[in-house]
Amino acid sequence: MKPIERSTKLDGVCYDIRGPVAREAKRMEEEGQRILKLNIGNPAPFGFEAPDEILKHVIHNLPTAQGYSDSQGIYPARVAVAQYYQQRGILGADADDVYIGNGVSELILMSLQALLNNGDEVLIPSPDYPLWTAAVNLAGGNAVHYRCDEQSDWFPDLADIRAKITKKTKALVLINPNNPTGAVYSKAFLLALLAIAREHKLVVMSDEIYDKILYDGAEHVTTASLADDLFMLTFGGLSKNYRIAGFRVGWILLSGAKHLAKHYIEGLNILASMRLCANVPCQHAVQTALGGYQSINELIIPGGRLYDQMDLAHKLVTSIDGISCVRPKGAMYLFPKLDRKKFKIKDDELMVLDFLRQHKVLLVHGRAFNWPEPDHFRIVFLPHKEQLEMAMGRLAQFLPGYQQ
Numbered sequence: 001m002k003p004i005e006r007s008t009k010l011d012g013v014c015y016d017i018r019g020p021v022a023r024e025a026k027r028m029e030e031e032g033q034r035i036l037k038l039n040i041g042n043p044a045p046f047g048f049e050a051p052d053e054i055l056k057h058v059i060h061n062l063p064t065a066q067g068y069s070d071s072q073g074i075y076p077a078r079v080a081v082a083q084y085y086q087q088r089g090i091l092g093a094d095a096d097d098v099y100i101g102n103g104v105s106e107l108i109l110m111s112l113q114a115l116l117n118n119g120d121e122v123l124i125p126s127p128d129y130p131l132w133t134a135a136v137n138l139a140g141g142n143a144v145h146y147r148c149d150e151q152s153d154w155f156p157d158l159a160d161i162r163a164k165i166t167k168k169t170k171a172l173v174l175i176n177p178n179n180p181t182g183a184v185y186s187k188a189f190l191l192a193l194l195a196i197a198r199e200h201k202l203v204v205m206s207d208e209i210y211d212k213i214l215y216d217g218a219e220h221v222t223t224a225s226l227a228d229d230l231f232m233l234t235f236g237g238l239s240k241n242y243r244i245a246g247f248r249v250g251w252i253l254l255s256g257a258k259h260l261a262k263h264y265i266e267g268l269n270i271l272a273s274m275r276l277c278a279n280v281p282c283q284h285a286v287q288t289a290l291g292g293y294q295s296i297n298e299l300i301i302p303g304g305r306l307y308d309q310m311d312l313a314h315k316l317v318t319s320i321d322g323i324s325c326v327r328p329k330g331a332m333y334l335f336p337k338l339d340r341k342k343f344k345i346k347d348d349e350l351m352v353l354d355f356l357r358q359h360k361v362l363l364v365h366g367r368a369f370n371w372p373e374p375d376h377f378r379i380v381f382l383p384h385k386e387q388l389e390m391a392m393g394r395l396a397q398f399l400p401g402y403q404q
């Protein structure tokens, strides 16, 4: 029989956070080995649980949530999202401009499928959250990476963005707060970026899923609040801020020059209807989450669990000789740098694989985030302090003698 090949549409589509190294960890676990997992930003399994009132509201609505909903989502959820962004300065935000999806992930795929023709280019940060690159390529586009500058707190290099714009560039993606770097962009930077988008008529896609996870006084500015003359998509969701990643709830808000995007919006509507609707019971979490007490605020201040783990993980990793790391201002990751003069690492994926096999700690290599050099890796600082201490202790043992 002829072998069954995968579609060539998947060429250039890659999501290594759950790739070969994670599969090896799974195999080791099946053998009975215990793995310390610092690879996925999934708060609940680490004991970061959802606020009770969210669960209560979902349970309360369960009996009446058995049918499909409107393809854009239930009305109270859309109103809550629109009001959230009104308060954040997007004055025209309206429930009709909100699309609720099964996580931001689904909406990233849909929004790019609706936009791109074959060969269209989208500017994406490097390093990135790799779904963005994968989704552009899957939609027939080309992901063109712009450099984020580690020397400048990982802010995107505006000159590099300018240099990479071509006639085919349709959109610019921003991840703020950033995964994996933890950068949070200033208003001045966002205004400069918007000026480029304006000059080149680019659609701006701003992934703000970590907008409430901020440290050390960082302030988050919603990009779309700074320009109402550009067409923008703002992405947000409940997975991280409210620790319910498994509920799969995210949203997009369309804003600004919607009159220029009539046909695009029709396309988005077709895609939204084709998948009928997002999970209905969990859409009931949105209004309670956004309107109620914001318990995340307790976790991100000194003495709060997430802050303290960030602080500790950062101290521990930077105390290893040959490692530096920009202290994150937001999100739940560190993206440390390995000194290439000290460590002769040619293949960062092999390095994390060897570390996993020898020390049973699972990290993600930097190139999984479309970072070009084999000199970074990502740590998730969701595990408890003792586990972070153990993991970083093992890294400090592993690295000095490591050779490829």
Ligand code: PLP
Pocket (backbone or CB within 6 Å): 041, 102, 103, 104, 105, 106, 129, 175, 179, 207, 209, 237, 238, 239, 245, 248, 249, 250
């Ligand atoms: N965007 C970023 C930057 C992320 O880090 C993640 C998940 O880690 C997502 C989107 C996807 O989130 P969701 O759970 O809403 O699909």
